[in-house]
Amino acid sequence: MITSPYSRHALTFPEKTAIRTKEDALSYREWDEAVRRTAAWFQSLGYENKCVCLYLPNGIPFLQVFAGAAAAGWTAVPLDLKWKAEELSKRLELSDPAVLITTESLLPKVNVPQANIRIWEECAGEIAGTAPMADAGSEDLPFYLGFTSGSTGSPKAFIRSHLSWIESFACTRREFQIHENDHVLIPGPLIHSHFLYGAISTLFIGGTLYLLEKFSPEKTLSVLKEQAVSVLYLVPTMAEALLGKNTVVEQDLKMISSGAKFEAHTRKRIRGMFPNLTLNEFYGAGELSFVSFSNDEKKPNSVGRPFHNVSVQIRRENGEAAAVDEIGKVYVRSPMTIIGYMEKPGEKPQPIADEEGWVTVHDMDRLDEEGCLYVAGRENNxxxxxxxxxxxxxxxxxxxxxxxxxxxxxxxxxxxxxxxxxxxxxxxxxxxxxxxxxxxxxxxxxxxxxxxxxxxxxxxxxxxxxxxxxxxxxxxxxxxxxxxxxxxxx
CATH class of the missing domain: 3.30.300.30 (ANL, C-terminal domain)
Structure with a gap:
């Protein structure tokens, strides 16, 4: 399970900082205990429907609830604080949680009568008095439910297993070269899987996580310069905001970016701002996880080669394999894809892979003679x-x-x-x-x-x-x- 290494970290380096925010810090001993107590608290609730929605700001409580639910064999559903009441209501109806956890200050925004709402400040007291427990469940269990738009514009849910992220963690170690001695800054909202993944993968590997409550270029640069940060997760719009500050960050830094590819002139400016930078851009999707990555400048228009555990095919409209440099629909086979989609409350996830395990999200790509991938665009764009x-x-x-x-x-x-x-x-x-x-x-x-x-x-x-x-x-x-x-x- 994604939480399994915590106890080992607590024994190996108990006083090492696991998570640091502006206000708080937890060692790995404290983090492991908090997650185990939270898992036991979830089990004590006695619900058959093991699904919890998180309506929480960035911070340690968000990660504690998410990880504790995963350790208890529950499925966590992060909810965006920016959603309007109607958007929130639709997603609650689809996910059908046993409980929704929010804070006292956010409670007025959760105007959804169908939700079984618990206040985090009260839950925290109950959790502190609960005896810790070991992981409950297996790697093939679902632990994370996210949302995407269906063909009608209504939301549909995608459901992910522990194993899909554990396999992704292997990519983080191997391709991105992130290890337990790294200090990782997550400046973006945990509601987005790029940042949530960055945080949970850091804790799985045993690194030290720095978490901002809200993205700010000033705060991000402050943490970079004041702390021994070696890894920064971001998206291109954040990089543009950092570039606007006209400063130079000299330390060695690995940058993990997704969402869109940096253009050549932006990449040049980033390297000017971060002269000792290893820039890792990856191509993927919520349904697929990692597909390919690039960390060199030899083919700036490419999204790189597939990760070590990913196979890629480009197919023509009739299903035949496309030729080298021919644009076609990209199909991916890997152990990192989702369990499936859910479009109606209570239904079982509908698998998205074909009989041979291939999945497409209808991107149109091409492969060159060296196996590097180039994104042409989305079919529906x-x-x-x-x-x-x-x-x-x-x-x-x-x-x-x-x-x-x-x-x-x-x-x-x-x-x-x-x-x-x-x-x-x-x-x-x-x-x-x-x-x-x-x-x-x-x-x-x-x-x-x-x-x-x-x-x-x-x-x-x-x-x-x-x-x-x-x-x-x-x-x-x-x-x-x-x-x-x-x-x-x-």
Whole structure:
């Protein structure tokens, strides 16, 4: 189980710091005891439905509840504090928890009558008086339920087993070279699996974890400079915020990034800010976990080679294997994929792998002659321009080569003749003519955006990715407004 090494760490280095926040710190002896007591408390509740929702801020209590539930054989469901009441209610209905744990201060936001709510401050007192217990369960048990959007826009849940993350921890050791002597900073919200994974993998390996309550570039740089941090988990939007502080961090540092690939000019600036940096970018998905990784500059447009325990196939639409450098749908086989999806309350997870264990999340990729993977884009992001397929990500990679472009996104807008046309949304000060010339120098002519919009701030999801649906609606509204204004002038 993902919590199994804690007791060994407590014996090997009992007074070593396991977790440090601004306000608190726990040794591995204290951390192991806290998790074992929490596990025993969960078992004492006597529920047959072993599912708990966490509506908690970043901090030791979040990790304690998550790990304690896992050790007790329960499934933990982190809930985003930014969700509106309706979003929260839908996810509670789908996960159907036995109990929801929140804090006294957050209780007014949990306006969901169907939830069995427990207050953390009260739970903590009960846990402190409970005798510790050993792990209960096995590696094939579910321990983590997350959410993604279904085809109708309603949420669906994905469920992950202990073994899937234990296999991922092996990648963290082998490919990322993170070990028990590392000091790992997690500056982002634990509701997102990238940061939650970074925290739990550090504790599994036996490193020291530094946790911020909320991301701030100032606080992140302060911890980096004041503590012996050797590993930093982040996403590209956080890197941009750090770059805005115009400072240099001299210590040796391993950076683990996901969510989007760094563009060449951003990567250069990061290396200027962190001169002793090992930059590890990985490609994956919530359903797949790790797929491939890159930590060198030889092929800057590639997302690297598959991890040691991952097999990758690129397939044509008819299911045949694609040729070298031919774009097709990527299929992944590994021990790190999820158990399955759940779209209705109480139903068993529906497996996503085929009979031979292959899984796809409908990304369109290609493999070169050396086995390096290149992401073309998501199938559902693809723009159908006449009879031609255009992947927005390819155009965005070119647009962000321009030094005056802060962010760029490309979407398809409805067109009565072509079906869809490409529209570029740009955050920055670049001139349209310069951007068109840049596109023409690197792309086929039909891929050059037909519509150009300059916006003050790119709409992003809570995990820092482009909110394409919101952006498309925003651009369509601007297009309608421009058309109405033009008609009025005539």
């Amino acid at each position: 693809m723009i159908l321009y006449g009879a031609l397929n255009i992947f927005p990500e390819e155009i965005e990679a070119v647009l962000t080569m321009h030094p005056a472009v802060e962010k760029a996104a490309v979407v398809g807008l409805s067109d009565p003749y072509w079906g869809q046309i490409t529209a570029a949304a740009v955050q920055g000060d670049a001139a349209v003519l310069e951007l068109k010339r840049l596109c023409k120098a690197h792309l086929a002519s039909y891929k050059v955006p037909r519509k150009w919009f300059f916006i003050e701030e790119m709409p992003l999801t809570t995990s820092g990715k482009i909110a394409r649906g919101e952006l498309r609606m925003m651009l369509e509204e601007k297009q309608r407004a421009d058309l109405t204004a033009a008609r009025g002038q005539n």
